Amino acid sequence: MxxxxxxxxxxxxxxxxxxxxxxxxxxxxxxxxxxxxxxxxxxxxxxxxxxxxxxxxxxxxxxxxxxxxxxxxxxxxxxxxxxxxxxxxxxxxxxxxxxxxxxxxxxxxxxxxxxxxxxxxxxxxxxxxxxxxxxxxxxxxxxxDVVHVNVDRAQDAHVFLVMAGLGFDAAVMADTRDDLKDKVGWLAYVDAGIRNLPGKPSKVSISIDGGKRTTRRLRSVMGGNCGKIMGGLEIFPGAKLNDGLLDIMTIAPSGKLGWFAVLGKLLARGKGKDPSLEYFQCKTAEVESETPLEIELDGDSLGKGTHMAFRVEPDxxxxxxxxxxxxxxxxxxxxx
Ligand SMILES: [Mg+2]
Missing domain, CATH: 3.40.50.10330 (Probable inorganic polyphosphate/atp-NAD kinase; domain 1)
Structure with a gap:
């Protein structure tokens, strides 16, 4: 920090x-x-x-x-x-x-x-x-701060202000029903979230601040510029909009009860050694998936892609x- x-x-x-x-x-x-x-x-x-x-x-x-x-x-x-x-x-x-x-x-x-x-x-x-x-x-x-994101090595970068991701979170955004959003608000995301819980992990390599690539099997990689989602839940504990830092979170539930471990660690503000949820703080990050996964920026679906390069632009x-x-x-x- x-x-x-x-x-x-x-x-x-x-x-x-x-x-x-x-x-x-x-x-x-x-x-x-x-x-x-x-x-x-x-x-x-x-x-x-x-x-x-x-x-x-x-x-x-x-x-x-x-x-x-x-x-x-x-x-x-x-x-x-x-x-x-x-x-x-x-x-x-x-x-x-x-x-x-x-x-x-x-x-x-x-x-x-x-x-x-x-x-x-x-x-x-x-x-x-x-x-x-x-x-x-x-x-x-x-x-x-804003975070610049380059998807699939395109020439133009996008920016996001809150959070972006590859995998599960983006699949939820892409699957959330607009009609339900109008009726029940944020519960529409819960509906899509539950529908998307089953699924296979993907092989994803991650490089933090230009460091060595590490490969893991996971469901989602998210980047956060700040931390709060609905209901005041802080999924990037301590992340701030003006700290010049990008927070990265990997979600890798293992087994049938894996999502409970993810939820438990989220509610414990990331404390504990459970590897199903991990955090990194950095200025740049590069994420590459073997298979195309859904991508979202601040809730906007960008469709599927395999590569995301993040760079925080402070102030x-x-x-x-x-x-x-x-x-x-x-x-x-x-x-x-
Ligand atoms: Mg920040």
Whole structure:
């Protein structure tokens, strides 16, 4: 584990601290996933709060099946907006973040739908659209890590913010029924999880930080940028969004009762010697499977592949969020 950087204060920037000219009218972009169910008129809230704060009329963009957020985020960047609010689930956030990472433009989160694991890991309220927009316009800022992932040695890398995996976890994501997700929320993942429990392990080689490859037979390899999933369960114990580290977990249940050992070690926060669950912390990792396995990034299915290369990019995404007293990374209260 590395300690938090001692230059935390440099990471906390309020819009005022950026030295932006006060005379220029600020503007937010809203990138909305229109498929996500909500009782609120999200556009009306963003417009109302923007005008109330003296900001310009917001730029409204919607995601589509063909473009789940990349093109819209590029358009927002071109328009020179001050903050891009991603209104949707982790998938929308991931696609928008892929474009914003490495730029000076801040991302705001407006959680809609079931998972919203990034927001949950940041202790952001997932049921308060108005509060989310207020935070996006006037909240504090922090830098978080993103993890670049290269699948099957493709030229372009993707990014993820929460977790990604090859094998069981990705098979569950690919198999989760959308209709059930709308009805019972995260229990839909449990349904898919149970259906996917039986199965054969695959021969997978893993190299941590460019080290020697080790081969094991396992069901899943996951990379985590932070650790919490639904119900507050921390499957990467102690993983943080700003520790500059990627956490790797291997899942290799053995025998009929193997999954109980995996669950037991998860609930014990990884303590114990049982090899069915192992953890590594690193900056890069390379994973190669003998047979093609399902791949997922922040819950988005990428189909099957055999090779994943992970690289953490520390402090590369600027996040605008509520001032959180519980969060040690946030030092300054931007409200007067
Ligand atoms: Mg981390």
């Amino acid at each position: 590395t300690s938090l950087p001692d230059t935390e204060s440099e990471q906390q920037r309020t819009p005022e601290a950026e030295g932006q000219p006060k005379s220029r009218t600020r503007r937010a972009a809203l990138i909305l996933n229109p498929v996500k169910p909500t009782d609120e008129d999200i556009r009306a809230i963003v417009t109302e709060l923007s005008l109330e704060q003296g900001w310009a009329e917001p730029l409204f963009l919607e995601t589509t099946e063909d473009d789940p957020g990349h093109g819209q985020a590029q358009e927002a960047l071109k328009a020179g907006v001050d903050v891009v609010i991603a209104a949707g689930g982790d998938g929308t956030v991931r696609c928008v973040a892929e474009e914003l990472a490495g730029t000076a433009t801040a991302l705001g989160l407006l959680p809609l739908g079931t998972g919203n694991l990034l927001a949950r890991n940041l202790d952001i309220d997932v049921d308060d659209p108005r509060g989310a927009v207020e935070a996006a316009l006037g909240g504090t800022e922090r830098m978080i 590369s995404l600027r996040l605008r969020m509520p001032y959180g007293k519980k969060d040690p990374a946030i030092l300054a209260d931007p409200t007067p």
